Amino acid sequence: MNTPVRTARARTSRLRRISGTASVHAVLLGYTLIAVFPVFLVMMNSFKDRRGIFGEPLSLPHAGTFSLEGYATVLSEGSFATYFGNSLIVTVASLFLILFLGAAAAHALAEYRFRFNALLKIYMIVGIMVPIRLGTVAILKLMVDLNLVNTLLALILVYTAQGLPVAVFILTEFMRTLSRDIKDCARIDGLSEYRIFLEVVLPLIRPVLATVAVFSMIPIWNDLWFPLILASSDATKTVTLGVQQFIGQFTVNWGAVLAALSIAILPVLGLYALFSRQLIAGITSGAVKG
Amino acid sequence: MTQTATDSAAPAALRRRRKRAGRLHIVVFLAPAVLIYTIFSVYPLAESLRLSLYDGLEDGSAVWIGLGNYATLLFDPDWARQFWNAFSNNLVLFFVHMVVQNPLGLLLAALLSLAPRFGGAYRTLIFVPTLLSVVIVGFIWELILSPLWGVAETLLGAVGLAGLYQPWLGLESSALVTVSLISVWQYVGIPMMLIYAALIAIPDELIDAARVDGLSGFAIFWKVKLPLILPTLGIVAILTYIGNFTASFDLIYSIQGALGAPNFSTDVMGTLLFRTFFGQQLQLGDVHMGATVASMLFFIILVGVTIYLALVQRRLQRYEM
Amino acid sequence: MSDLTLRNVIKSYGSTKVIHGVDLQVRDGEFVVFVGPSGCGKSTLLRMIAGLESITGGEVAIGGEIVNDISPADRGIAMVFQSYALYPHKDVYGNMAFALRHAGVDKAEIDARVQRAADILGLRDLLHRRPKELSGGQRQRVAIGRAIVRDPKIFLFDEPLSNLDAALRVQMRVEILRLHQRLKTTMIYVTHDQVEAMTLADRIVVLHGGRIAQVGTPLELYHHPDSIFVAGFIGSPKMNFLEAALTGWSQEGAHVQVPSLGEIVVPVSRQGGSERETGARLGIRPEHVQLADPATAAMRGEVLVVERLGGETYLHLDVGAADPFVVKTDGAVSARSGEHVGLAFPPHALHLFSASGAAFPHRERHRTLAEPQGA
Numbered sequence: 009m010n011t012p013v014r015t016a017r018a019r020t021s022r023l024r025r026i027s028g029t030a031s032v033h034a035v036l037l038g039y040t041l042i043a044v045f046p047v048f049l050v051m052m053n054s055f056k057d058r059r060g061i062f063g064e065p066l067s068l069p070h071a072g073t074f075s076l077e078g079y080a081t082v083l084s085e086g087s088f089a090t091y092f093g094n095s096l097i098v099t100v101a102s103l104f105l106i107l108f109l110g111a112a113a114a115h116a117l118a119e120y121r122f123r124f125n126a127l128l129k130i131y132m133i134v135g136i137m138v139p140i141r142l143g144t145v146a147i148l149k150l151m152v153d154l155n156l157v158n159t160l161l162a163l164i165l166v167y168t169a170q171g172l173p174v175a176v177f178i179l180t181e182f183m184r185t186l187s188r189d190i191k192d193c194a195r196i197d198g199l200s201e202y203r204i205f206l207e208v209v210l211p212l213i214r215p216v217l218a219t220v221a222v223f224s225m226i227p228i229w230n231d232l233w234f235p236l237i238l239a240s241s242d243a244t245k246t247v248t249l250g251v252q253q254f255i256g257q258f259t260v261n262w263g264a265v266l267a268a269l270s271i272a273i274l275p276v277l278g279l280y281a282l283f284s285r286q287l288i289a290g291i292t293s294g295a296v297k298g
Numbered sequence: 299m300t301q302t303a304t305d306s307a308a309p310a311a312l313r314r315r316r317k318r319a320g321r322l323h324i325v326v327f328l329a330p331a332v333l334i335y336t337i338f339s340v341y342p343l344a345e346s347l348r349l350s351l352y353d354g355l356e357d358g359s360a361v362w363i364g365l366g367n368y369a370t371l372l373f374d375p376d377w378a379r380q381f382w383n384a385f386s387n388n389l390v391l392f393f394v395h396m397v398v399q400n401p402l403g404l405l406l407a408a409l410l411s412l413a414p415r416f417g418g419a420y421r422t423l424i425f426v427p428t429l430l431s432v433v434i435v436g437f438i439w440e441l442i443l444s445p446l447w448g449v450a451e452t453l454l455g456a457v458g459l460a461g462l463y464q465p466w467l468g469l470e471s472s473a474l475v476t477v478s479l480i481s482v483w484q485y486v487g488i489p490m491m492l493i494y495a496a497l498i499a500i501p502d503e504l505i506d507a508a509r510v511d512g513l514s515g516f517a518i519f520w521k522v523k524l525p526l527i528l529p530t531l532g533i534v535a536i537l538t539y540i541g542n543f544t545a546s547f548d549l550i551y552s553i554q555g556a557l558g559a560p561n562f563s564t565d566v567m568g569t570l571l572f573r574t575f576f577g578q579q580l581q582l583g584d585v586h587m588g589a590t591v592a593s594m595l596f597f598i599i600l601v602g603v604t605i606y607l608a609l610v611q612r613r614l615q616r617y618e619m
Numbered sequence: 620m621s622d623l624t625l626r627n628v629i630k631s632y633g634s635t636k637v638i639h640g641v642d643l644q645v646r647d648g649e650f651v652v653f654v655g656p657s658g659c660g661k662s663t664l665l666r667m668i669a670g671l672e673s674i675t676g677g678e679v680a681i682g683g684e685i686v687n688d689i690s691p692a693d694r695g696i697a698m699v700f701q702s703y704a705l706y707p708h709k710d711v712y713g714n715m716a717f718a719l720r721h722a723g724v725d726k727a728e729i730d731a732r733v734q735r736a737a738d739i740l741g742l743r744d745l746l747h748r749r750p751k752e753l754s755g756g757q758r759q760r761v762a763i764g765r766a767i768v769r770d771p772k773i774f775l776f777d778e779p780l781s782n783l784d785a786a787l788r789v790q791m792r793v794e795i796l797r798l799h800q801r802l803k804t805t806m807i808y809v810t811h812d813q814v815e816a817m818t819l820a821d822r823i824v825v826l827h828g829g830r831i832a833q834v835g836t837p838l839e840l841y842h843h844p845d846s847i848f849v850a851g852f853i854g855s856p857k858m859n860f861l862e863a864a865l866t867g868w869s870q871e872g873a874h875v876q877v878p879s880l881g882e883i884v885v886p887v888s889r890q891g892g893s894e895r896e897t898g899a900r901l902g903i904r905p906e907h908v909q910l911a912d913p914a915t916a917a918m919r920g921e922v923l924v925v926e927r928l929g930g931e932t933y934l935h936l937d938v939g940a941a942d943p944f945v946v947k948t949d950g951a952v953s954a955r956s957g958e959h960v961g962l963a964f965p966p967h968a969l970h971l972f973s974a975s976g977a978a979f980p981h982r983e984r985h986r987t988l989a990e991p992q993g994a
Contacts, residue, residue: 110331
């Protein structure tokens, strides 16, 4: 019997594997730094005084430079509590409508055979390709006619219309994969079609609803266009618009600008920390493979 | 359906009241979504197309002028200059995304799909900028690139390139490309995720088979994986195209204002639409011209989507996996 | 009374007819299996009985009442699905109690019924688990338990065992049989697996292309198939068919000429066959063929493949026909591929089919069928 030996061939291929792994990490780590550093830089400097911001922008705040004066200015000058409240109301209400109405429509499209089913589905999802902003001129006219300008309801309705196509598309695709048996079983158990939707289908699609929620939430929370056009009054400003206008006024007060940016970033990062697993699982589950 | 005399008993009559309900529930499920979508998305779009065919009179009424507004937009020297400038700026923006953002996304996705250690952490962190509001991203970079703060210069100095520093956002020659790169920085997470999803959907057996067939890691990517994810690359391209024409407004409005400073060098269709509709400085807002710009945008996107559907998607065969 | 009557039942989707007028009478307490290849309409028929598919034409009656327009929940049926269809967000108890709660049955009664079903099925210790924490066999049991608590007039089973592995399938098959013996409720069971059909059914309904091909006890179908389709579908391995020419009739039966076999007499009667018909097919089940001395045997074949299952052996032979001829024989047989073997057929085990596929009836009933069937 020959004793197996580690040949030169085996050694080089092992070396190649290790250096390959190292370069993969070098690229990924390098780009991760590029992606995160600017955000980190802003948040770090928001805790410094003016001298610290300009004198040593790249070092962490320390006793000599630490200051919350930026945050003090933001809290006294801007009505960020109101803006947050507005953003929260608009985002939550829109999300609820998108998910609930979208799921109901998707359920009807996936579950029942009726005339124009296919046509209606195309009608609903064509909105994915056509950005709602192109209708802004008429949306503003419509809101003026409906007396909804400078109300949060205007934003909620527009964002719902904007979010429905993607929601209907993803949910219909997913609902088609649901077992027909379980709905039939509920029918035999005597549930009405409404209760089948509420008590059987909705619990089954919860994970996908979460994905659609995170997806739809980002553009709503971050939007500048519609708040600027439909609801720019002080009482209805959202965070994004509020930050934009606040910074416009306080361009010379860097501490305040950095603090305002950080205040706008933090909740998003917090939510992301909570839901990133769901968001990424949703994206990678093929729900958006088109 | 026929009923015979056999089921005349009272319980049967009771039961018949609980017969299969009509088809009303289908309408109940569909109506709210269809109505909101129609009223606030489809109707406004159609109305914008209609408004673009009218011109406003001083007394507030409107008169039908056919394609007159489009002729103005395309051939009136003042309008045409702005339109073509914005349009070509959008094309530059699109080009930068196609040659920088999407290849970068592909590279990152390919590396992540090798399942390196900490892959999840890299993926999560690289996606962070995508979540932030464009407004915030714009300001972050405005601050970093500002000559006042000097962070960019310091950082370049650290690698011995301080001499390269310019106030890029303020220079007519570099402002547009700089804005594009900021947008790339923000959105590279999206192509990365989509491509990553497509890559990990390729069955392991297929990769194992290629490895047994003697293909190197690079050859596997090039000859096996890439052909299989072509449909996803097609989707990424069309999403880039659409986003480029509409979403670019937020970033440019935040950093450079509605005039696409400096000197319209970053003016895009979105800012042009906003300016036309609401007016800016000496220019008065014009609903009908605004609708015309929006409609032009609609046609431009329609052309892109049509090309995608007709050519790209038909060619890019989807393989059953 | 929980008998079931189908009268000229028709189903079409648009202009496509999938069920072509089915008539069937199922007696109270009977276990009837619908079997057929995929697409034969067996599941559609079951779903029409359940009320999940509308009935295009004809009547379905349960216990003497026409149920065409009655909702599934009010038909007095319970159904067990292929995918189990358990509500994933409810535990085992919740799944079993769901229909009763919905119907407003009082708590104590629900609890009593669930506990009884759990006892019957050995689910006592699992009542508070979620479906995802259960094995395939346990899920199937919960699905059956959910049907039991409804105390239905008729149980409907839609391929309930096809998601289970082979060993579990055999075990659950026995459990379902014991359940039927215990509850004595009418059961309708759909499967594509003829072994399940043979072992479970009081009577089998073979469906083919949306029509009933034959109804009968398992042994009736096995020994006296009405058509070449039923003959080929029931029994495993599949029946062998040989091209044959009908040359004449006599007291003993049909005289047929088979290329590799010469002229033989098949003890069947002429009933239904036309005067001038000459094309025919001879059928013989693999287990009815006997090996014989090649020198004197009626037919010879060359062994192509030997499949050894241990207790038995399948020989695939080339007898000059288009398809291999299969013989099921003793596990200890010494045949090797390439060898020539002789074959013999007991005349009563031969089947003869006309060119159109209809069987010529045997002159005598098979002896196992002479005794009275069922109870």
